[in-house]
Amino acid sequence: MxxxxxxxxxxxxxxxxxxxxxxxxxxxxxxxxxxxxxxxxxxxxxxxxxxxxxxxxxxxxxxxxxxxxxxxxxxxxxxxxxxxxxxxxxxxxxxxxxxxxxxxxxxxEHVVDDVFDRLVEQAAVRGLLDMAYRIDSTDVRAMPSDPDASKCYDSTAEEYYYGYGCTIVSTGAKIPIAAEFTPAKQAPEETAMRVTTDALAVAKPLWMIGDSAYDTLDWHDYLLGLQIVPVAPYNPRNATDPLDIEYRVEDRIENYSEDVDLKQSTLDETYNCRTQVERTNDAVKDCGLGTLRARGRVHARAQVFLALCLRLVVAITNHERGDNPGSTVITV
Structure with missing residues (x-):
């Protein structure tokens, strides 16, 4: 010194x-x-x-x-x-x-996901969670030289890229509360179920919102069994005899509940809140989930969870300072 x-x-x-x-x-x-x-x-x-x-x-x-x-x-x-x-x-x-x-x-790298969970608890204690959870997967772009990265296709940009994926459950003001690092953006149903379970271990919401990729019977029945309303658009391509419904939950309620009546307008209004998870994904990318500098799956996973940790720390800091917890910057 x-x-x-x-x-x-x-x-x-x-x-x-x-x-x-x-x-x-x-x-x-x-x-x-x-x-x-x-x-x-x-x-x-x-x-x-x-x-x-x-x-x-x-x-x-x-x-x-x-x-x-x-x-x-x-x-x-x-x-x-x-x-x-x-x-x-x-x-x-x-x-x-x-x-x-x-x-x-x-x-x-051995404990970074658990460190993330500890910070999620800190966000929950401060009341930063709300009664609607949103789930979505996002791409995590890597360098072409990364030997573990998958070659993926971005249909929106009509381009190929090398990278991984991350499935995130978020709530409140762009608060990630559960996540899993995946080999590619499109994750299997088992990942959705696992991340959903992790999110519910933090606190129980009223709504769980996802896009049509989450139109699965297991996901819906699991949530309804816990008295949580799943809201995901019905995908007729998943059935040989498509139903005349907009959301899978409509069919589940009709078949298994006689005293519940959810208007489609309510489901539409709730589903419109799904875009919050996309804003969360963007906020976490601002915190380091963007293009990875790390090479290899282990190092890449650590950078992803560090970015998730930083997003929580920034949100908690802004909340404590009386600023907008949804902001990705701290004003001093």
Missing amino acids: STSSQTLREADSIHEFFNLVATETLALFEHLEFEFLTEYDVFAPARRGRTRDHEPAELFRGFLHCYYKDIYGVRPIARELQNTLVWLGCDFDRPPSRDAVDRFLTDL
Whole structure:
């Protein structure tokens, strides 16, 4: 550590200094603690050999800062964390080395989905969820050099690309509450059921909204069994004898319930809220779910869940500061 850095660190006016140069990074960490990371065995000090130079909470804050600034990859992140204001703002005692950054990311890959779940709990505690959940899959574009990426086709842009997929359940102001990384954008029914179950473990909504890809009997019957109304357009191509209905739930209610009457206008109005999940997907892409810089499925999955974590942290931060939790930026 340089003499100037020591002086800055030891100065009595350090808090005034940070107030003077308030940044989004400091705001990101103002209302959340990440010390729970020490509960994971993967971050426990090794019984033998070199001890950890930095606490996992410090490094996690460093990654969140970099992702917020659109900085990805071990080398660029390590380089950014050499900036004095940055590593002090992330609460490091000294800037981390590239090896420390790489080692932390490798360890984080084992638990990053659980870390995401912990942050979802923080959003739920703050009342950021509502009574309608939306489910959708989105593309996660990768570099053509990624050996694990699938060759996919984007019918909207009429182009091929290399990448993966991510199925997300969202609610409230662009709040992702469950997700699964998939080999391609189009995910199997098992993935939809698994992500739906994960979302319901957070809290029970009144509505569950999806596009026609979720027009399956198992998904509908599972939700109705929990007294949740599934709203997905009926896909006549799924049946040899198509029904005269707009939504699959109309048929399920007619066959299995005598005292429930849902007007189609109500279903239409509810389904119109589905576009919220698309805005959530865009918000998460702003947080790093866009073009991946990582290579390989394991590294790509870690970047996806880190982006999901950052989206939650930004939403919680804006909520605590009295700003719009749906915004992807923090105003200081």
